[in-house]
Amino acid sequence: MGLKQNLHKLKEKYRGTKMAPAFNALHTFLYTPNETTHSGSHVRVVDDLKRTMNTVIMALVPCLIFGIFNAGFQHYAAIDASLRLDPLANFFTWDNFILGAWTVLPLVLISYGVGLAVEFIFAVIKGHEVEEGYLVTGMLVPLIVPIDIPLWMLTVAVIFGVVIGKEVFGGTGMNILNPALTIRAFLFFAYPTWMSGDKVWVHGARDMAGQPDAISGETILGSLAQNQEHAYSIWDSFWGFIPGSVGETSTFLILLGAIFLIYTKIGSWRIMLSAVIGALTMGLIFNGVVNAGWIQEGNSFYGLMSETFWHHLVIGGLAFGIVYMATDPVTGSQTNKGKWYYGFLIGFISVLIRVFNPAYPEGVMLAILLMNVFAPTIDHYVIQGNVKKRMKRLKAKTA
């Protein structure tokens, strides 16, 4: 009881001051506020934005834990390839965890620390409450960056993403682009030499480059884009024992996350399903082009085009993007019908970019950002359909 009373007194003390939003953010983290309804509906559902965001974070935690182990595993497996022969036995080890935690947790801390600091500053300056959107963004960011990204780079990108991607529009709910992807896009276009190639995906690969014990960390997509063979089986990709951004490798855990999000009704199944259909469609078209003999072996697009169509869902970050990023309700399509078009085009364009843009073989980031921009247009046309129905009714009456 004591804590509750004391916090209540503090809240009253801060009421109306500049620091009120900052205090309230911490207070409401502990206690749901004593706010009551005044008019309109006198009772409300228990769900609030904190609970909604918290549910997404819960769906992301398995990916983070797996990512920590995988960071260590990829490093040691790059040095000693025999570890890959039995990945399951060599995966959940203390060595992997310690190395992984040492490299991944700083990313998490920077992402949350810097991002929330920016949020708090804006809340205090603008006098609005600290919004929960960043709780999810802050979790997504460390999962979608390469493991060895310098922390200063991440810091700059997070500040850019939160300020330009979100706060200038008015905060959570008002932004046009997915903030986490804005951060990633900033990194990729501001520091292209760092963010691409075959050296950033495995811890230590960059430092050891050129030395006798150099290790390679090419991703599957990178290999395919260069028409090279890769050593990973489709099951490795499915379980996630492959190099890639920190948290996006395990399709299995992403699938579990998707089921959880759909079951809790937090994530849109319409977007997820239609994006999968979109990706499969584009994959089938490319397979058809190869089968028809229009693209021969040796063509620079051959490697990715000839990849069996459904493999696209398992390799790279497509699944992660579809489940956790395309379903962002703020930047996605907001009408149920629009979600079908929006999701389909994300899947479709992702695979398209994969094949035709070997410099950035992962297309899902650009596809989602592109569709973020077009989502309001899609919604506009969906709503026009409803408006036209109303106009037609009126015409039938007056005619």
Next chain:
Amino acid sequence: MSKDIKIKKGLTINLKGDAEKTLSSAPRSRTFVIKPADFHLITPKMVIKEGEKFLAGDAIFYSKDNELIKFVSPVSGTLTKIERGAKRVITTLLIEADAQDSFRDFGILNPDSSSAEAIKSRLLESGCWPFIMQRPYAVVANTEQEPRDIFISAFSSAPLANDCDFSLQNKEKELQAAVTALSKLTKGQVHVGVAKDANSPLKGLRDVVVHSVSGPHPAGNVGTQINKIGPVNKGEVVWTIAPQDLVIIGELLLTGKFNAERIIALSGSEVKTPKYYKTKIGSEVSTFLYDSGLNSENIRVISGDVLTGTKISPKGHLGFYSNTVTVIPEGDDYELFGWNKPVFDKISTSRALTFSWLVPNKKYDLDTNTNGEHRNFVVTGSYEEVFPLDMYPLQMLKSCLVQDLDEMEAMGMYEVAPEDFALTEFVCVSKQPHQQIIRNGLDLMFKEIG
């Protein structure tokens, strides 16, 4: 041409404290109150001065914009006080009631043989006109526009609402007189929506088209029924009347008296023995509130149902249109980790560690806590699940917020009333005041387009 209406989208909210179907008479209230705010957008022009005496049915004030629309006293007595608020707007008219009512006699009017003109002027002079609401804009009906159709919902699907099958029983005569009279005021039909398996006293009426309606709340909202039977187009006007108000209109025609009697449901989890009371419009709720007994002190008394009613004090008075008084616990307390712990005792439309979906028939004891802070609109798709009208609720709310009149008109604002957005407000994760937003939007349209 009656047809069945099946509502699929919606949410029936099960709350504790349904009124038991027994009827008591509340003791006569000493004071009565008329609140001009009950009549949205109407500016009162007083007829009676402070200290003057009048009969039940005598005009107290009329609408400044339309002298024909009169507002009459529910009882005979003395106007003791005119309370004013900011900008000298009249907030309450306090009436000290006589021990017994003496009624002004308007004379008997047989609706079968009377002309539309006679019926209309009788409704206007007797103060029954304000019972007739119109769409668009959800305000008291304009006297100059003839309605395309008239809609009556014979039941309420809102939580803890008055069960009209019980409270209107044996009122068939009055109901018939009222609907016959109303049917003369329109070239269209009088549509009555009755619950599918209910024994409604409105089921057997003449001069109406009866529709049987089934499905979750808001199936009983008249707005839902209008949308399914004949949506309002631009330029059209429809009227809506609550069934309990038909009884007052019917009695006026049959006896010549304005009898403001109401059978109200006193319900809610904080009432010890929730049941029905016979009382009058504008009477003190304390005349029956303490008769049933209250479970605690920290309560919210609502004149109306929990989704659309008005907050009043326990010493307050029954609103003009209310037929329910609901008492629920006030929720002005903090809850430790209320945002992330599993919740079993509150309603949720998601399954984010909330388990109300497991027991759809469980009755809940909800308080007035918002369960979270006000935020921008974030979540999409959740309103559509509980919104049966053929419209886009989120986009309508946004168009109201940015005051885009063209958008509002195109998306169907002519068809809606704030109450149609009560459920979306209930499920809103961002805790936005939907009904207020829609009300402001309608007011803006009324002002600009009219």
